[in-house]
Amino acid sequence: MNLGLSLIDFSTHVRYNGFMTSIRIEPDPISKITQMGDVTLYEPAGDQPLAEKARVATGRGEHYQSRSLAECISHVSTPTGKKPILKTMLTTACERNCYYCPFRAGRAKMQRMTISPDDLARAFMALQQGGAVDGLFLSSGIIKGSVPTQDKLIDATEIIRLKHGYRGYIHLKIMPGVEADQLYRAMQLADRISVNLEAPNQQRLDLLAPKKDFDRELLAMLRMAEQIRRDHPQERLARTVTQFVVGAVGDTDLELLSMTNGLHRHLGLTRAYFSAFSPVIQTPLENVAPTDGIREHRLYQSSFLLRDYGWEVEDLPFNDDGSLPTNIDPKRAWAEKHLRENPVDVMTAERADLLRVPNIGPKGADAILKARGQGKIRELADLRKIGIAAPETAAPYMLIGGKRPPVQEKLF
DSSP: OOOOOOBOOOEEEEEETTEEEEEEOOOOHHHHHHHHOSTTTTSOOSSOHHHHTTSOOSSTTOOOOSOOGGGGEEEEEETTEEEEEEEEESBSOOSOOOTTOTTOTTOTTSOBOBOOHHHHHHHHHHHHHTTSOSOEEEEOOOSSOHHHHHHHHHHHHHIIIIISOOOSOEEEEOOTTOOHHHHHHHHHHOSEEEOOOBSSSHHHHHHHOTTOOIIIIIIHHHHHHHHHHHHOTTSOOOEEEEEEEESSSOOOHHHHHHHHHHHHHHSOEEEEEEEEOOOOTTSTTTTSOOOOHHHHHHHHHHHHHHHHSOOOGGGSOOOTTSOOOSSSOHHHHHHHHHTSSSOEETTTOOHHHHTTSTTOOHHHHHHHHHHHTTTOOSSHHHHHHTTOSSGGGTGGGEEBTTBOOOOOOOOO
């Protein structure tokens, strides 16, 4: 079977006994990583995925030429602060044929590179000790099945943690359908693990990645991770995230957010990433139009309302076709419909009602509750003093002490 696993040619020509011959030179580990380039550009690793994607690649999946190590490093927001993270893979070869993926089997335009777990660990530690990085996002193509591939990912992480004593941030990818003990070990070693569902259900997944089983290979990993956390409550175990490919196969915002909400509430999901589809040449979806980035942005806004603001899926302002409006953020759309005529009084409202007002988040709601008990809120300027950004934009949806707050008209 031809899987298109050609390697980048590191060779030189020398003359021996009057004849020219080619000698293959194995690149050093950091050179291998550099040659891979920004292979994980579309795989967010931290808490601000849109910022990570600000450096947009052109010609996604083309031959990698004149790469620099800087392309492999992203400045990622983590639970312990912003860090330069090495984002890389153990191999860009893959036996799966996901229709949207630049690494799919048989795709000639993808040059393949493989690095051993030990070499990856040595390269990472050299970069970390040199101050170039302080964290790792590690993924891989699948070769000889998910279980052997996951073993290599775990091997690399164990070397970094146990042999080299690194205690910093590691985000580790989980391959589809791995074994329970592998998942448990990965959760012991990493700070965060990714189990990418890619689609909200099997019907959509069949059009994206027909060789993957949505329930048994993907969703089951998230269920298993939550059970592992429940079985080992005293251990510090990695949190789980997932990612969806948005817009390639007719998926709706309602489908994506319904699945996301269930994962947050029942399977302990830390967050969902939404990756706006970008077509890759030499794939079955190369002629599908790219997804507008504003849709991705609205999905993130809505998912935060579900996760952090206590909203229900039914509260979101879906259109009849299951899409979200793109011309207005979902919270303001809800407020326009419900709060214009029935504004929230910030002096008496419960926290949950304060969170319905545009520009008031969890920290802002807590600040209001504290300040009003001290008699410190009388006008919009007082809200600004306690950390509510641009309170005048929230003014149409609120009262202060039973009265609509006056808003100074803009002169220009």
